[in-house]
Amino acid sequence: MDIEEAVCNFEKNLQEAHRFATKIVKKSTSTYIHPNIKHLIKTRNKTKKDWQTLRNPSIKTELNRIEKLIKKLENESRQKDKIEELETLDPENGTLWAKAKIMRRKAQKIPALKGEFKLALSDPDKAETIALSLEKQFSLNNLSHSETEEEVKVSTNKFSPPINNNYQNDNINSIQPSEVIKIIRKLNIKKACGRDGITNKMIKNNPCTMVFALTEIINNIFNFNYFPNAWKTAVVVPILKPGKDPTIPDNYRPISLLSTLSKITENFILDKLNEHLIGNKILCPEQFGFRKSLTTNHQLLRVVEYITSGFDRGECTAAVFLDIQKAFDRVWKQGLIHKLIMYKTPSNLFQLLNSYLDDRKFVVRIGNSSSESKTMKAGIPQGGKISPVLYSIYVNDIPTTHKTLLGMYADDTAILARNKNLKYTAAAINQHLEKLDDWFVKWKIALNVSKTEAVYFAKGKKKHKPVIKI
Numbered sequence: 168m169d170i171e172e173a174v175c176n177f178e179k180n181l182q183e184a185h186r187f188a189t190k191i192v193k194k195s196t197s198t199y200i201h202p203n204i205k206h207l208i209k210t211r212n213k214t215k216k217d218w219q220t221l222r223n224p225s226i227k228t229e230l231n232r233i234e235k236l237i238k239k240l241e242n243e244s245r246q247k248d249k250i251e252e253l254e255t256l257d258p259e260n261g262t263l264w265a266k267a268k269i270m271r272r273k274a275q276k277i278p279a280l281k282g283e284f285k286l287a288l289s290d291p292d293k294a295e296t297i298a299l300s301l302e303k304q305f306s307l308n309n310l311s312h313s314e315t316e317e318e319v320k321v322s323t324n325k326f327s328p329p330i331n332n333n334y335q336n337d338n339i340n341s342i343q344p345s346e347v348i349k350i351i352r353k354l355n356i357k358k359a360c361g362r363d364g365i366t367n368k369m370i371k372n373n374p375c376t377m378v379f380a381l382t383e384i385i386n387n388i389f390n391f392n393y394f395p396n397a398w399k400t401a402v403v404v405p406i407l408k409p410g411k412d413p414t415i416p417d418n419y420r421p422i423s424l425l426s427t428l429s430k431i432t433e434n435f436i437l438d439k440l441n442e443h444l445i446g447n448k449i450l451c452p453e454q455f456g457f458r459k460s461l462t463t464n465h466q467l468l469r470v471v472e473y474i475t476s477g478f479d480r481g482e483c484t485a486a487v488f489l490d491i492q493k494a495f496d497r498v499w500k501q502g503l504i505h506k507l508i509m510y511k512t513p514s515n516l517f518q519l520l521n522s523y524l525d526d527r528k529f530v531v532r533i534g535n536s537s538s539e540s541k542t543m544k545a546g547i548p549q550g551g552k553i554s555p556v557l558y559s560i561y562v563n564d565i566p567t568t569h570k571t572l573l574g575m576y577a578d579d580t581a582i583l584a585r586n587k588n589l590k591y592t593a594a595a596i597n598q599h600l601e602k603l604d605d606w607f608v609k610w611k612i613a614l615n616v617s618k619t620e621a622v623y624f625a626k627g628k629k630k631h632k633p634v635i636k637i
Contacts, residue, residue, distance in 0.1 A: 173384050174395045178363050178428070181377060185369050201244055207237050275407060277533060281414050290536035297405050298531040298538035300416035305529070305543040308497050308613040315609040319505040326508050326517075342389070342435055344375075344382045350434050351378070354427065361426035362402045362530070370427055385432050392518035398429035400528040400540060401548060423529065423549040433552035436523070439516050440556060449510050451563050456577035457555040466576050470583065473572050474624045477585035483625035484585040485592040487600065487635060490618035494578035495558055496546040499611045500524050503547070503561045510560065523553065561610070566602040570595040589623065593633035596621075600636060 200208075211233045218226045256263040280287040280296045287296040354367040373381075388394060401423040411418035441459075444450055450458065455466040474484045503524070507517055527548055531538040547554040555577055565580075567573050572583040582603075584595035607614060614637075621635040 170384065170387055170391060170393055170395050171397060173387065174397045174428075177377075177380055177384060178365060178397070180380075181365055181369060181373070182363075184374075184377075188372075201240070204237060204240050204244065207233060207240070211237060277405070277407075277419075278413050280416050282416070290534045291538075294531045294533045294536050294538040297416045297419055297533070298403075298529070298541050300419075301403060301421055301529065301531065302541045302544075304417075304421075304493060305496050305541075305546045307499055307545045308492070308611045310608050310611045310613065312609045315502075319501050322505050322508050323501055342382055342385050344378050346435070347378055347382045347385065347431065350431050354431075358427075359404075359424050361398075361424050361429070362400055363397070363426050363428070365427055367427055370431075381428065381431070385435060388432060389435070389515070389519065392515050392522060394432075394519060394523040395429075396526065398426045398432070399523075399526060400530065401425050401550070402537075403529050403531045405531060405533065421529075421531075421549065425548065425550050430550075430552055436516075436519060437553050437556060440512075440520070440553065443512060443516065444510075444556070444560075447511070449563065450559055451565070451567075451575075453565075453567065453573040454559050454563065454575045456559055456575065456579075463576050466574050470572075470574050470581060473583055473585070477624075478626055480587075482585040482587050483589050483592060483623060484583055485589070485596050485635065486581055486583045486622045486624065487596055487637065488620045488622070489580040489582070489603075490615040491578045491580070492613040492615040493546075494612075495549060495554060497611070497613070498545060498547050498558065498561055500545060500547075502610055503557060506560055506563070510563075520553075520557075524557075562612075564606075566599070566606050568595070568599050568602065571599045573599075589625070589631070590633050592623075593635055596635050 211230065214226060214230045214233060217223070218230050253266075256266055258264065277293055280293050282292070282296040283299070287293045351370055351373070354371055356366070356368040356371060358367050360366045403421045403423050405419035406422055407413050408418050408420050445459075455461040455463070455469075470486075474486075477484045504521060507520060512520070524547065527543040527546075528540045529543060530540050547557050558577060562575070562578075565573070565575070570584055574581040574583070582596060582599050584592045584599075586592045586595070606612075616637055619637050621637060623632055
């Protein structure tokens with residue numbers, strides 16, 4: 168049995184077990200009614216019958232009085248229930264913040280979308296329209312550097328074997344069921360599921376036999392250096408960007424939902440990759456993103472200390488905060504493969520990563536409707552466990568200079584320079600930006616100039632601020 172068939176059978180068995188073990192419970196629509204209100208409702212119904220029979224004006228007056236009293240008591244009862252509910256909320260156990268999130272949430276219905284040739288009115292048409300927009304987003308930036316492209320082509324053709332699941336490698340240490348169980352226990356049952364419909368809760372309620380079967384699949388993925396196609400399709404849920412026109416397809420942010428089984432497997436691939444990167448000290452020290460014992464706060468502290476220590480010496484600091492356009496979505500895959508080769512990634516791990524990146528697809532889901540499957544021509548999987556580290560590898564050879572400080576957290580990048588003379592700080596920044604510009608073109612990375620900021624940090628106002636060329 169090959170890996171694709173094993174994955175298909177495992178998913179089918181898990182879904183059948185879930186259907187067999189799950190009891191459908193009808194949601195109760197009845198609500199508690201105070202005895203006083205119940206008594207008034209009975210009185211109202213009797214009075215209403217009397218009015219319909221006798222048509223006595225005094226009975227009608229009494230009926231109106233009772234109905235008003237019922238409405239008043241119902242409003243008071245609802246208000247009391249709300250107050251009691253709010254009084255039980257506690258910031259310590261998270262109930263307060265959960266309630267606040269629900270109250271702030273606005274129901275989002277996607278309106279008619281302006282497609283390339285027609286207006287998309289139905290959910291299937293809207294899903295297809297946004298999918299076509301995202302297909303353009305998951306494509307390479309229009310940048311070219313012939314020498315680099317030739318270098319990448321030669322190295323990848325020379326090193327990269329054909330992707331298949333027929334060649335077995337027996338030199339990988341086996342994953343144990345206890346390791347799989349350890350990851351399963353950490354799964355958040357509130358997370359959305361991928362295309363297979365298998366939720367984290369379903370996996371957490373797995374019997375031991377299912378865990379053994381999943382462990383065998385994961386071990387075969389490593390043994391054959393092959394990542395299943397069944398796990399390579401993401402379900403994209405479009406979310407409108409704040410303040411944007413909801414009728415424009417490009418104004419929706421893609422939220423990718425991947426298979427939980429895929430993400431469990433990725434944990435083990437990530438461990439192997441980190442073992443190689445850390446053991447060989449490959450990642451540049453300026454990169455703090457998704458590294459053990461390093462956080463955004465550490466990078467922020469590094470930047471702040473650089474600026475404040477400059478103040479102590481009477482120096483001014485110039486800083487440029489770069490925004491990379493569609494950073495994860497437009498990674499040049501062949502360029503990334505080339506860099507994995509350059510960093511001497513172990514052959515078995517390299518082949519598995521090559522398989523993981525190859526032929527990724529996505530579908531857009533709106534309501535109960537989905538678009539046709541589309542191919543990601545560029546980029547690394549959004550929401551993937553390995554993706555942030557793969558991006559760090561892709562930008563690892565970013566140019567540095569001895570006159571500037573470079574700070575990175577994944578795709579967030581800052582360049583700083585300090586001097587007593589602002590002219591020299593600006594010159595140092597501009598020189599670094601020139602080097603970066605060449606490097607960006609080589610690796611098909613585009614800068615979002617409108618979101619890139621240049622800032623001067625100085626004590627007191629400076630009359631003349633030299634131009635930083637972004």
